[in-house]
Amino acid sequence: MNIPGPEPRADGGAGAVAAAGGLHTYQLQLHAEYGPVVRFQLPGADVAVSVADPVLLEATAHIDKRPERPFEFLAPLFETGNLQVMPAAEHAPWRRLLLSVLAGRPSHERHFARFTTLATELADRWAGQRDGEPVELQKDLTALSLRMICAYALGGQVADPDAVVAAFEDVLTEHLGQLYHGQERAGRAQDALARLRATVDRVVAAHRSGGRTDRSDLIGTLVEAGEDPARIRDTVMVMMLAAHHTTGVAVSWALHLLGRHPDVAERVADELDRVLGDRSAPGYADLRRLAYLEMVLKESMRLYPPGPYGARETTEALTLGGYEIPAGATIFYPIWAVHMNPAYWPRPDTFLPERFTPEAVAQRPKLAYIPFGFGPRSCEGAGLAMVEAELVLAVLLKRFRFRPAPGHEVVPVERFVLWAADDIRMTVSPRLPEEVPVRARP
Template identity: 30%
Template sequence: MEIKEVEQQETLKNADIAREQQNNQPSRFDSSPTPKTCPVVRGYPLVGVLPEVLLNPLRLFQRAVKDHPGEIVALKLGPIQAHLVTHPDHVQYVLNDNWQNFGKGEVLWEAMRQVAGNSLVTSQGESWFRSRRLMQPMFTANQANALTELSVKIIASELARFEKAADGGAIDMENEMALLTQSVTLGVIFSSSIDRSRAETLVEALKVLMQGLSRRLFLCFLPKQFPIPGERAFRNAIQTTDDTILTIIRTRRQSGLNHGDLLERLLQARDEQSKTGMNDQQLRNESVVLFLAGYETTSTTLTWIWYLLDKHPEVERKLRAEIDAVIGKRHPTSADVVKLQYTKMVIQEAMRFYPPGWFLTRVVQADDVIDGYALKAGTTVLLCQYLTHRLPEFWERPEVFDPERFAPEHSRQRHPYSYFPFGGGPRYCIGKHLALLQTQLTVAMIMQKYRLRCVPGHPVEALPGITLRPRYGLRMIVEPV
């Protein structure tokens, strides 16, 4: 379980105090009697393990953890020294206990700043505190549930298209879930302010940006003069995104109408201290982040859920029974969402098994010590949810898909950072509640009508990019219930 929402809000209320504290906080592990040396995975001369990171970073990380369980492992990535952190105690220190000393860094987030500017996900320091104070109230569980009716309307519309695509043969569920969540996410952000033609243009541009971000993330360790493929397409996509979203924002400001969507909330938001709102560029930046973060992770989670349900028919039967009992054949409402507890447990377990955002990066701001391991300022820290979520010391039978492990009686004693699909600490993902809501609604509404079966013999393998997707897509046969 993550830190309770009320604790997160309290952290933000005390933000001014936290800002004034020394970045290099005393380590909670300072009682370690002797300093520890990080084992090093060196790889090849000069380039280190960089070729393995470019080919399959997850495989490299798995080997490092297997060879050095419970330790912070140093990885030589060309000119950069990175450290792989997987133990929940160490993760908690980085994301929560001394989070201010572990920033986003410049090199790793340079490409994202090209796309999203100085937004909540990319900013640091004063700018981040202001953005978080401004946006936090819009993304509570209650605020997410208020978008249920709008979400259900869009999902129902998309399922009509899905039904046509599924008629008469196998379909690629990864592609179908991407199309569905693109429409749902854009609809929840912009509602009627974006027509189908403009939405298609924007989605194509944002897909180019996602591909470019993935490429640039894993090439960021190379020299700046290294040519990155697709640079012109990347810049054109940024321009298209700017033109489309800024036009929507300016038109909305002039109309004065309340559309009841996320853009409306962003337009109305005021910082509690300065009493100021967002300018057009800030609105554009936050809208891009909401789409990229919301659509990609949600569609990936949904894809893996259908695969896991097909492989575990006993889970599917129990899930279907809950959906039948709670909502039957009608559309779900916000009152139903809280009753779909097993549905939520299935989603949580799917995000443990295949976390869509499978790793996080941070950069050490000032020399620090974690459990006796000394980390120099400027060191890149890699946190890997995929590996932490499967540590046998914290998870019974970690390679087994078992939603019951997220029942309240089984979750209370779990280490709070043995599971962190939405990050943790003050910078935890602000869209957590909305993502869970939309995933619950989509699972319930699809299962009301369909049963999905994997095409026999189709290979399924996790591909580690920005998100953890099926390498060859997910071919499935859709059967009516």
């Protein structure tokens, strides 16, 4: 049976993607018109198939190969090969090593106080905004998430963390500029990349001369495992890349939704007051008690997944919903379309955190919600990202109310992550203006 989809175009599909405003919205359109399995054209892929049904996705969950062409733009960041497309045999042990650190409570707990300090510094700065002057959520929160991941990956061993942040932003701006706009700033970016590599090399060297590390230290764990210093450096770089936008963007979209649903925001505030009392920030153990806050974050990532799609390459032929998918095909995971599938998400456009009560979750297929992907190429830092995002939301929502900036339109666009075209501008006001926020307890 032939897979349904649009007629072939002479431009290889590039025009259709551009006309839709990006691949994520194009996939939404394709699935609305052709159903859960769609064949479509994409430059660089001879056969591209998009699958938006969570039950059918189960048959692809074992695939541990990424197509190389879509990830080529990342290759200049690495010296030991593109870590995003490394072969399965090499990827599996590397992934296990990363998960042993990134997914563990010791790692999260060790860095929690520093994360809290960084989030509180941003809240203090926002508290000084002139009345009515909006903040730019994505600009400030992505900068915060980059500072967090620098603190996590490099620890306190960097003399000038702000310089590291600035250098990484130079590198990222060049690569994303080339990807989306054809911009060229190679000289500046290459200098910044050289500075970043030298910085990470110094941290790696310090670990190599030290003693045994614990399970919460990423670089120390990679050193102990005998990883090559260049591979360790590349691992830190890819972590910074993955975490730079995603956590900040997720928090931004959550605040955007809460600003438009003040009843939900009040329920979050009530939970924070009940759990934290007069404290302005949670402790690590408090996060598990902030159940409604977690539901809000998950629902916001359903509506606005930071990474709107993933991709795998079939290593053998398989059958999906009666359709034959050949070996070597690129299978796209249209995360946004999966999250908007009305068969599993009634009224999919509506913001309903209650979708994530334990009872509601149990009624859906496992892969109906995949903000971090799934299978052997899912995000190793998913647990860390949730800790960071919940902490930042708790700090901000304990102190502030957020309202949409008058006259500002928020338009989602594809920029490596699901971005907003002109940022998300909101006004912030103190929740309890008569009280001075109490600093987080150590």
